[in-house]
Amino acid sequence: MASLNDLIEQRSANIDKLPNELFGAIEKAQRDVMRQVSILINQLETNASGQVILNTKNIALIEKIGARANDVLFGGSYIEAVRDFAGSLEQQGALAAEYMTTAFGTFDDKRIFQQVLRQSQLDVLALLDEQAVNQALIEPLKSALRDSVTSGARLTDVIQSVQQIVVGNEQVESNLLGNRKTLVRDTFAASDRRYQKTIESQYSFDFYRYSGSLVSDSRCFCQERQSKYYHKREIESWGALQNLGKCRTSNGWQGRRKGTTPATIFTYAGGYNCDHVFAAVPIEAVPPSAIQRARGLGYLPPAVE
16 A cells, blocks of 8 residues: 555656646647648649738638648547546546545545536636637637748748747747647646545544655745645645745745635645645644644644643
8 A cells, every 4th residue: 555655646746747747748739730731731722932822712711721720630639638637637636535534544536526626627628628629729729820921931831830839949839739738738727636625625624744855946835845744734834925035035935826825825836837735634744843843833722741
């Protein structure tokens, strides 16, 4: 049986690992799109100077290019990767259930838990569904092609413009990924934490461990709290911008997510692009120093002599 620490670390690691696997699959799908639309782009009619001609055939071909891009994504590896990613929330749910059983000896998978999990899957899918792809990729692609045709752009420049939109380059992400990487990762992380918090709300826990991995640019908030134990009320105080210590900034702390409150801090944790989690722990697993600090802050009654 996995230890509590192993289960916490696996759950936290998945918050970074699973979105990265999705992004890798999307990048592959984008390359497939580029190969397919390049065939059609090269069918655009040009003049002797290599400039795209404004005519009805080229205008009609733009719509065909947009439709081909959509078909490649939603008829291939992209949609499979998105479905797998949404399903990975069930893996996280299984980890949460195993953790609760291991830590506290029991877990009752109530209907409300499944409802929250399902809604979390829908939240993730909404960022990657056909409507989102159309807005982020298909329409910008068609708009760029229309501009190229009406302005008489050179075909080589048209291909370069489309390539930047569809697959990006060393300086700029593709239109489909763009800032969506952070958004998808944060939504996945928040969904995972929300599900865990829903479970924990059915019980009465006093202490949590702040768990996850640190990277070279980890914010002060996470560095200071890494692998440490805190009373629930102390964590809530951070959401109220209290007890922040040296990590305090004009925004509360660096990277703090808008809307972080004493209630939502368990969902948003350290903020944007954060893979840390709050894991409820049995009182027996809490270090004496953490219990003493909680008493000093007035969150626990004085020790009986």
